Amino acid sequence: MQFKRKKLWLATCLLTLPMAIAMAEDAPKSVNEQLVDTLTTLSGGPHAGFRANHAKGILATGEFTPSASAATLTKAAHLQTKSTPVVVRFSNATGVPNIPDANGNAFPKGIAIRFQLPEGEISDMVCISVNGFPAATPEDFLGLLKAIAASGPEAAKPSPVEQFLGSHPAALAFVKTPKLPPVSFATQPFYGVNAFKFTNAKGEAQYGRYRIEPIAGAQFLSAEAADKTSPNYLMDELPARLSKSAVKYRISVQLAGSGDVINDPTVVWPDTRKVVELGVLTLNAMHANGEAFAKGTMFNPLALVDGIEASDDPILLARPGAYAVSFGRRLQSQ
Numbered sequence: 001m002q003f004k005r006k007k008l009w010l011a012t013c014l015l016t017l018p019m020a021i022a023m024a025e026d027a028p029k030s031v032n033e034q035l036v037d038t039l040t041t042l043s044g045g046p047h048a049g050f051r052a053n054h055a056k057g058i059l060a061t062g063e064f065t066p067s068a069s070a071a072t073l074t075k076a077a078h079l080q081t082k083s084t085p086v087v088v089r090f091s092n093a094t095g096v097p098n099i100p101d102a103n104g105n106a107f108p109k110g111i112a113i114r115f116q117l118p119e120g121e122i123s124d125m126v127c128i129s130v131n132g133f134p135a136a137t138p139e140d141f142l143g144l145l146k147a148i149a150a151s152g153p154e155a156a157k158p159s160p161v162e163q164f165l166g167s168h169p170a171a172l173a174f175v176k177t178p179k180l181p182p183v184s185f186a187t188q189p190f191y192g193v194n195a196f197k198f199t200n201a202k203g204e205a206q207y208g209r210y211r212i213e214p215i216a217g218a219q220f221l222s223a224e225a226a227d228k229t230s231p232n233y234l235m236d237e238l239p240a241r242l243s244k245s246a247v248k249y250r251i252s253v254q255l256a257g258s259g260d261v262i263n264d265p266t267v268v269w270p271d272t273r274k275v276v277e278l279g280v281l282t283l284n285a286m287h288a289n290g291e292a293f294a295k296g297t298m299f300n301p302l303a304l305v306d307g308i309e310a311s312d313d314p315i316l317l318a319r320p321g322a323y324a325v326s327f328g329r330r331l332q333s334q
């Protein structure tokens with residue numbers, strides 16, 4: 001009897017296994033997988049070994065020195081008194097690995113900062129060169145990307161992307177943002193866009209968004225000067241600049257005012273909101289092994305330490321999952 005039952009169990013497993021595999025293959029892909037698939041399609045990929053977004057980049061190293069005001073906002077270890085070593089990756093948007101640096105599609109620029117705390121602990125800050133985002137949810141962002149992908153020259157008018165922008169004012173505002181090519185990554189401001197919750201040693205909590213401002217001042221190229229740039233002008237300029245002098249940015253947090261929406265990155269807070277300085281980021285050298293570090297690293301906006309927490313912004317919460325899909329594919333394809 002025991003033996004018969006075992007045989008029946010084995011037969012059932014063997015019969016249902018192919019069905020289970022077929023069902024898994026047919027299962028709808030997650031939104032994060034579809035986001036990475038669509039970013040890959042839009043870039044003409046897959047491009048083996050590269051990120052599905054922000055594929056072209058360059059890495060530098062330096063340190064972050066906190067200001068006294070940082071501890072009033074958060075008890076995060078790297079925002080107290082001591083300096084912390086950092087690795088920073090600057091990047092162009094899209095998954096196109098050789099996109100010309102001044103191309104409109106290379107906007108927004110990205111900055112990813114890894115704070116390397118003692119005992120192997122890390123915390124990342126991953127920001128873009130525009131204050132805002134085209135979508136409030138990953139589903140809406142997927143809708144925008146799919147509409148762009150379906151709007152080739154042969155698409156009937158109004159094209160899918162024209163229809164999408166017609167019904168999504170935040171996406172329209174984002175695509176209309178002037179795409180100013182910076183003089184250098186050292187003259188480009190960056191914005192955190194998603195809100196985080198900061199808690200200080202007294203247990204006081206406030207929501208805020210990161211701001212990263214070049215101490216040399218924001219400087220952009222005229223359209224005429226941008227037309228004359230070489231395809232890698234930004235990637236070539238940074239090593240030349242760092243060989244002469246350090247590059248510095250002021251990092252701060254713009255605090256939410258009462259009633260400000262904290263879970264929607266399409267809603268930009270007024271410039272009148274209070275800003276708390278966190279400290280100064282100083283870059284002094286190119287990364288000795290930048291390409292290998294970039295390929296083997298996933299910067300993660302939710303790699304946080306005690307004193308900083310995610311808000312419930314659905315875009316922020318989706319990011320690590322989408323990045324992990326891209327990272328997994330990058331590792332497999334190397």
Ligand code: HEM
Binds near residue numbers: 035091318319322
């Ligand atoms: C649902 C929304 C988003 C999706 C689907 C998405 C997708 C991606 C993907 C797939 C990567 C490549 C990750 C890797 O392979 O390591 C990436 C990188 C990046 N993303 Fe996003 N992203 C989103 C929102 C944002 C937002 C809101 C920001 C900034 C505020 C941002 C800034 C960046 C930057 C700077 C990088 C490059 C990081 C690096 O240098 O490794 N992204 N994104």
